[in-house]
Amino acid sequence: MKLSFNNIAKNFSDLQVVEQFSSEMQTGELVALVGPSGCGKSTLLHIAAGLEKPSGGSILADGQPVAGPHPERMLMFQENALYPWLTLVGNVALALEFQKVGKAQARQQAVDWLAKVKLQGFEEYYPHQVSGGMRQRAALARAFVSQPKVLLLDEPFGALDALTRMTLQDALRDLIHEVRPTVLLVTHDVDEALFLADRIVVFSPRPAMVLKEFHLDRHAKTHDLSEFAAMRREILCLLGIHAEHEDVKPLEGVEA
Numbered sequence: 001m002k003l004s005f006n007n008i009a010k011n012f013s014d015l016q017v018v019e020q021f022s023s024e025m026q027t028g029e030l031v032a033l034v035g036p037s038g039c040g041k042s043t044l045l046h047i048a049a050g051l052e053k054p055s056g057g058s059i060l061a062d063g064q065p066v067a068g069p070h071p072e073r074m075l076m077f078q079e080n081a082l083y084p085w086l087t088l089v090g091n092v093a094l095a096l097e098f099q100k101v102g103k104a105q106a107r108q109q110a111v112d113w114l115a116k117v118k119l120q121g122f123e124e125y126y127p128h129q130v131s132g133g134m135r136q137r138a139a140l141a142r143a144f145v146s147q148p149k150v151l152l153l154d155e156p157f158g159a160l161d162a163l164t165r166m167t168l169q170d171a172l173r174d175l176i177h178e179v180r181p182t183v184l185l186v187t188h189d190v191d192e193a194l195f196l197a198d199r200i201v202v203f204s205p206r207p208a209m210v211l212k213e214f215h216l217d218r219h220a221k222t223h224d225l226s227e228f229a230a231m232r233r234e235i236l237c238l239l240g241i242h243a244e245h246e247d248v249k250p251l252e253g254v255e256a
């Protein structure tokens, strides 16, 4: 599904959050939105989800105005997105039951998708009985089970430790490869954007304006992002972060 943001502006009372944002996300494209905290990235996701109305401009999904939330445009948050009173399989099946899929069929599909995110054997566990990474795996299964055409990810792995985050990024890549939704990813993690995205949009502080877009080759990327070092440095620089301080320096006396 193609998403078109046409001259989007958004303000909350006197607060101008987004100014003149225009961009087209092609079917199956993964676009990462990065920018300073509070610049309006989540607001753009909410507009795409149909949860917020723009103050100016229009948002189209396959040429049709977005009038409100729709299951084909799925929003996934950072953490605690699962219902604590339902098991993992119950949480995933519920996404289908909302769409009027029969209970038995919903459950079978939920079991299948939990297996795809390596949670077989944990179907009957409650969210508090599994780790944060496992909860986010289940949340991924729930986001993908109804095979959405657009996936809106708001810092999906922001609460996880670095190692768990990387395994979840791999899982997300596999699911995207299978379902091929159009994805808008809000992240503070530049490496996550470099690993997952086809395109990275870097925003200014509020009101959000596009500072620069980066196009990445779609090929089998690994977590070794050394080939993107120059791009990483430029993005960090645009965000006002001194990249040279970020780099790991060899310890004294150790040859680089």
Ligand SMILES: Nc1ncnc2c1ncn2[C@@H]1O[C@H](COP(=O)(O)OP(=O)(O)OP(=O)(O)O)[C@@H](O)[C@H]1O
Binding pocket: 012, 017, 035, 036, 037, 038, 039, 040, 041, 042, 043, 044, 206
């Ligand atoms: N419903 C709302 N009512 C009033 N103000 C809001 C609302 N939603 C967001 N804002 C304000 O809009 C600004 C942008 O918020 P938004 O969550 O889009 O930023 P962000 O770039 O996603 O931030 P972060 O990276 O910290 O999550 C903030 O100042 C926020 O307080």
